[in-house]
Amino acid sequence: MTDTVLDRLLRYVVIDTQSDPASSAQPSTEKQKDLGRLLEEELLALGLKDAHLDEHGNVYATIPANVDKPVPVICFCSHMDTAPDFTGTNVKPQIVKNYQGGDIQLTGDPSRIIRVADHPELNNQIGNDIVTTDGTTLLGADDKAGVAEIMTAAQTILADPSIKHGTIRILFTTDEEIGRGADKVDLKKLGAQFGYTLDGSTVGEIENETFSADGVVIEISGVAMHPGFAKDRMENAIKVAAAIIDRLPKDIAPETTEGRQGFVHPVEVTGAMDSAKLTFIIRDFTEDGLKDKETLLREIADAVMKDYPRSSMTFTVKQQYRNMKVVLDRHPEVVDNLMEAVRRAGLTPKASSIRGGTDGSRLSFMGLPCPNIYTGGHAYHSPLEWVSVQDMEVSVRTIIELVKVWEERA
Numbered sequence: 107m108t109d110t111v112l113d114r115l116l117r118y119v120v121i122d123t124q125s126d127p128a129s130s131a132q133p134s135t136e137k138q139k140d141l142g143r144l145l146e147e148e149l150l151a152l153g154l155k156d157a158h159l160d161e162h163g164n165v166y167a168t169i170p171a172n173v174d175k176p177v178p179v180i181c182f183c184s185h186m187d188t189a190p191d192f193t194g195t196n197v198k199p200q201i202v203k204n205y206q207g208g209d210i211q212l213t214g215d216p217s218r219i220i221r222v223a224d225h226p227e228l229n230n231q232i233g234n235d236i237v238t239t240d241g242t243t244l245l246g247a248d249d250k251a252g253v254a255e256i257m258t259a260a261q262t263i264l265a266d267p268s269i270k271h272g273t274i275r276i277l278f279t280t281d282e283e284i285g286r287g288a289d290k291v292d293l294k295k296l297g298a299q300f301g302y303t304l305d306g307s308t309v310g311e312i313e314n315e316t317f318s319a320d321g322v323v324i325e326i327s328g329v330a331m332h333p334g335f336a337k338d339r340m341e342n343a344i345k346v347a348a349a350i351i352d353r354l355p356k357d358i359a360p361e362t363t364e365g366r367q368g369f370v371h372p373v374e375v376t377g378a379m380d381s382a383k384l385t386f387i388i389r390d391f392t393e394d395g396l397k398d399k400e401t402l403l404r405e406i407a408d409a410v411m412k413d414y415p416r417s418s419m420t421f422t423v424k425q426q427y428r429n430m431k432v433v434l435d436r437h438p439e440v441v442d443n444l445m446e447a448v449r450r451a452g453l454t455p456k457a458s459s460i461r462g463g464t465d466g467s468r469l470s471f472m473g474l475p476c477p478n479i480y481t482g483g484h485a486y487h488s489p490l491e492w493v494s495v496q497d498m499e500v501s502v503r504t505i506i507e508l509v510k511v512w513e514e515r516a
Contacts, residue, residue, distance in 0.1 A: 109257075109258070109261070110258070111254050111255055111258040111495070111498045111499055111501075111502055112201075112235075112237070112254075112495050112498070114253075114254035114257050114258060115199075115237065115247070115250060115251060115254040115493070115498065116199055116237075117144075118141060118144075118246070118250040118253055118254060119197050119199055119245055119246040119247070119250050120197050120198075120199070121137075121140050121141045121144070122137050122140075122188075122194050122195045122196075122197070123135070123137060123138045123140065123141050123186050123187050123188055123194065123246070123250075124137070124187065124188045124189070124190060124193070124194040124195070125138065125187035125188070125189075125190060125280065125281045125282075125283050125284045126190060126284070127190055127284040132162045132163070132280070132281065132286065132289060132290050133162060133163035133187070133280035133281050134187075134280070134281050134284060134286070135187075138163050138186055138187050138280045138281070139159065139163045139280075141186045141250075141253075142159040142163050142164075142165050142186060142278065142280070143159055145157075145159075145165050145186075145253070145257070145278055146158060146159045146165055148257060149165070149167040149257075149260070149276070152260060152261055152264055153264060154167040154168060154169060154260070154264075154276075156168050157276075160290075160292075162280065162289075162290035163186070163279075163280040163281075164277065164278065164279050164280060164290060164291060164292075165186075165276070165277070165278040166275070166276070166277060166295065166296065167260075167275070167276040168273060168274070168275055168276070169260060169263060169264065169271070169273070169274040169275075169276070170273060171271060171272045171273045172267060172269075172270060172271060173270050173271070173272065173513055175516060176272075176516060177271070177272025177273070177512055177513050177516040178272060178299045178300060178512060178516065179272060179273045179274075179275060179297060179298045179299050179300075180272070180274060180275070180298055180299070180300050180301065180302065180508075180509070180512055181274070181275040181276070181277055181296060181298035181300070181301035181302070181474065181476075182256045182259070182274065182275075182276055182277070182301070182302055182304060182505060183256075183276075183277040183278070183279065183301055183302070183303045183304070183465060183466075183469070183476070184249045184250075184252030184253045184255075184256055184278055184279075184303065184304045184305060185249045185252075185253075185278070185279045185280065185281075185282030185283070185287050185305065185465060186249070186250070186253060186278050186279065186280055187280050187281055187282060187283050187284075187287075188244060188246040188248065188250075188283065189244065189248065189283040189486070189487040190283065190284065191244070191487040191488070192243065192244045192487060192488055192489055193242075193243050193244070194243055194244055194246055195243065196242075196243060197239060197243045197244075197245065197246060198214060198239065198240040198242070198243070199237055199238070199239060199245065200212070200213060200237070200238050200239065200240055201235055201236070201237055201495075202235065202236040202237075202238065203235050204233060204234075204235065205228070205231050205232060205233065205234055205235065205236045206232060206233075207222070207228070207229075207232055208222065209221045209222055210228075210236065210238060210492070212238060212239065212240055212241030212489070212490075213240050213241065214239070214240025214241045214242040215240070215241035215242050215489070216241075217241075218241035218489055218490060219490075220238065220485070220490050220492055225484060225485060225490075225492070227308055227484055231494050231496075231497075234494045234495065234496040234497070235494070235495040235496065236492055236493070236494055236495075237492060237493050237494075237495065238490075238491070238492045239489055239491065241489050241490075242489065243489060244486075244487065244488060244489055244491050245483075245491040245492065245493065246491075247481065247482075247483035247486070247491055247492070247493040248283075248305070248481075248483055248486035248487065248491065249282070249304070249305045249481065249483075251304075251481040251482060251483045251493050251498055251501075252303070252304030252305050252481045252501075253278060253304075254498065255304050255481060255498055255501040255502050255505065256276060256278075256304055256505065258502045259502045259505035259506055260274075260276060262502065262506060263506060263509065269506060269509065269510060270510060270513045270514075271509040271510065271512070271513050272509070272512060272513055272516065274509060275296050275297065275298045275301075277291065277296060277301075279291060279465055282305075282464070282465050285426065285427075285463070287465040287468065288465050288468035288469050288472060291469070291472070293469075293472055293473055293474055296474070298474060299474075300437065300439075300440045300474065300475050300476070301466070301469055301474045301475065301476035302444065302466075302476060302477060302478070302479050302505075302508070303464050303465050303466040303469075303476055303477075303478045303479065304478075304479050304481055304501065304505075305464050305465065305466075305478055305479075305481065306478045306479055306480035306481055307480060307481065307482075307483055307484055307486070308480055308482075308484070309453060309480045309482055309497045309500045309501065310448060310453040310454060310455060310456055310480065311456050311458045311480050312441065312444055312445065312448065312455055312456065312457050312458065312477060312478070312479065312480070313457075313458055313459065313460045313464070313466075313477060313478035314430070314431055314434050314441050314457050314458075314459075314477045314478075315391065315429055315430065315431040315434075315457075315458075315459040315460065316427070316429055316430050316431075316459070316460045316462065316463050316464060316466070316467045317368065317389040317390065317391060317427075317429065317460070317461060317462060317463060318389070318390055318391065318392070318393060318395075318396050318427070318428045318429045319387065319388070319389055319396075319425075319426040319427050319428075319463055320387075320388045320396060320400065320423055320424060320425055320426055321385065321386065321387055321388070321423070321424045321426055322385075322386040322387075322388055322400060322403060322421065322422065322423050322424075323383065323384070323385050323386075323420075323421075323422045323424070324347075324350065324383070324384040324386070324407055324419060324420070324421055324422075325381070325382075325383050325384075325419065325420045325422075326343045326346045326347055326377070326381060326382045326383070326384075326417060326418075326419050327343065327380070327381050327417060327418045327419070328340075328341045328342055328343030328344075328346060328379060328380050328381060328382070328414070328417045329341040329380075329414075329416050329417060330378075330379045330380035331379075340379070341414045341416055341417045342379050343377050343378065343379060343380060343381050343382035343417065344377045344378065344379065344382055346382065346410060346411070346414050346417060346419075347375055347377055347382040347383075347384050349410045349413070350384060350406060350407050350410050351372055351375070351384070353406045353409070353410065354370060354372070354403075354406065355370075355402075358370050358399065358402075359371065364461075365459075366391050366459060368388070368389045368390030368391065368395050368396070368399060369388075369389050369390075369399075370386060370388055370399050370402070370403055371386060371387050371388075371389070372384060372385070372386050373385050373386065373387055386403065387426075388400055388403070389461075391429055391459065392429070393428075400423055404421055407419060407421060426463070427463045427467040427468055427471075428467065428471055429467070430464075430466055430467045430470040430471070430475075430476065430477070433470040433471060433475050434470065434475050434477055436475070437475045439515075440475050440476075440477060441457070441477055443508060443511045443512055443515065444477060444479065444508060445457075446507075446511050447504050447505075447507040447508035447510075447511050448504055448507075450507040450510075450511070451500055451503045451504045451507050452500070452503075453500065453504075460478065464478050466478050479501065479504060479505075480497075480500075480501060480504075481493070481497075481498065481501055482494045482496075482497025482498045482500065482501055
């Protein structure tokens with residue numbers, strides 16, 4: 107097999123693997139296994155005899171060590187599902203070869219344009235080949251670029267015995283986009299000491315920190331009444347919910363924050379006169395910041411409820427994930443080795459924070475310290491998604507250099 111990273115990407119993105127947050131199954135959609143079965147076949151064809159797809163749709167495989175000395179077992183992980191935000195059905199990838207600058211108009215929907223003003227990273231892509239969609243679907247480079255890069259690196263490592271390495275585990279997960287990517291991962295079977303997700307963006311950027319995240323659900327029981335006889339009696343649960351949202355500070359919303367600023371974000375409102383439900387996500391890089399925002403939301407809700415004395419409210423907090431930097435700081439060699447690999451791949455490494463989450467967050471707290479490596483993809487979760495072929499090749503080189511660094515420093 108001599109497939110390039112582009113060959114693999116084009117093969118993978120046309121397989122619809124969109125996950126479904128409304129489903130309680132794992133994987134949430136059976137179609138994710140379509141890609142899993144293909145990857146299992148390709149891994150077996152590369153000679154990885156233990157490659158297999160499990161009942162939850164996760165794919166496992168092992169590249170055996172080619173040295174005798176003990177080297178920590180490391181894992182490379184990417185997710186197979188695509189986001190529910192925009193359709194991933196009938197993807198038609200387009201290639202802009204030898205990009206010479208300027209906006210990119212998408213052929214399937216000419217109203218969709220990848221503008222340099224909105225995507226300044228395009229200024230660093232002159233002469234490169236850019237993969238986009240036709241504008242009617244997302245591309246799925248999140249995270250099939252990562253899958254393609256891991257597969258291509260595996261092919262290269264297996265074909266070149268001069269690349270010295272310890273045991274390498276490969277893991278492809280389902281349902282990352284709906285927050286369940288690590289739910290059914292068997293870390294004992296995986297048997298790795300450290301891991302790396304390939305799920306980042308701009309080349310050179312290493313993500314060693316994520317938001318900490320909680321969900322909050324506020325359920326309101328109002329007082330329903332025929333509107334003709336409602337004076338001084340009705341307490342409309344819809345209005346209670348609206349009052350809570352109206353009192354949220356505008357400076358702690360996603361649309362007004364950046365960098366290391368957290369936020370309180372209502373994501374769903376349902377209701378009728380007698381009852382209403384508000385669903386929030388709370389994000390911050392520190393535990394104290396997270397708790398402060400939850401306390402503020404609770405105080406707002408309690409204050410609103412005082413205006414509706416015959417109504418009642420429940421306020422439920424559910425932990426979602428935590429900042430992986432807490433774990434990674436206990437194992438500095440994981441990021442240090444990655445920094446060296448990035449330098450060897452010809453880039454200047456830059457540690458950055460994710461204003462979101464990744465499988466690496468959950469895996470880190472499950473016992474697999476796991477920072478995030480760039481894939482070269484941009485504008486994820488949208489029909490304007492794009493990825494540079496040359497940047498994908500850099501990601502492949504980074505994986506190869508990383509396994510060499512681990513072997514040398516063991």
